[in-house]
Amino acid sequence: MTRRDTYVCGIDAAIDVVGGKWKVLILWALDEGPLRFGELRRGIPGVTEKVLTTHLRELENDGIVSRDEAFEGAVRRVAYTLTPLGVSLNEALAPLGDWGRKHLLSEHHEPGEVSPR
């Protein structure tokens, strides 16, 4: 998605932040709590390492996630966490998620099925 230079309203700016192919899935995953790179990769089937890193870098630049590097002894542990801004973004996305689940996914629902977010 090409970054727009000027935004005419709040939504197209927000869509720009959140419009990458895997970004909402990353935000969704991080909503449960911090995750490490490998956990994110395994938690989002289909995403490649390259795209995951670029998406994470962009979300970091936009202030949505923070990247926290630490060493246990000499082993790298990189954790990604939602910033307060990211948390507020996820809250703002919730109604859209409800809408999509209700109107776009409803035909896939089985009675006993665990409902997706």
Next chain:
Amino acid sequence: MTRRDTYVCGIDAAIDVVGGKWKVLILWALDEGPLRFGELRRGIPGVTEKVLTTHLRELENDGIVSRDEAFEGAVRRVAYTLTPLGVSLNEALAPLGDWGRKHLLSEHHEPGEVSPR
């Protein structure tokens, strides 16, 4: 934006519907009431006729807008209107629009300025 074959949650499905470059602007414009093709084109500076038609066709296929063709005498009048589903989508987008306006556009606000949606 490439249509995904399976969605893992409601939001990525919704983003798919709404993720075209000009789609939220179209939805925003139609929120005030039905508009004709030329009115939409003039109301969304920068969009080309080709992209506007493809976006409108996709929104129509997704059940978000309805296309109503009528003839006044022999002159074509095509009006685009939000369907009830489209209205509900716009309502679900409102919090995201608020978020974007607050966190992404706030630095551009002048005291007396008309605030964008």
Next chain:
DNA sequence: TCATGCACTTACCTTAAGGTAACCACCCAC
């Protein structure tokens, strides 16, 4: 008669997003 408006369609082109696959350095366990 010519231009203009309406609502498009068509052919062509550019660009950037995303995918593929290999490679990197470091560390640990077997």
Next chain:
DNA sequence: GTGGGTGGTTACCTTAAGGTAAGTGCATGA
């Protein structure tokens, strides 16, 4: 010493979204 796990980087390629510009048919107005 080799295989696997950590968290990536790099070069290359494909594809589809979007942009450019011209053309279309019909009607009205100057």
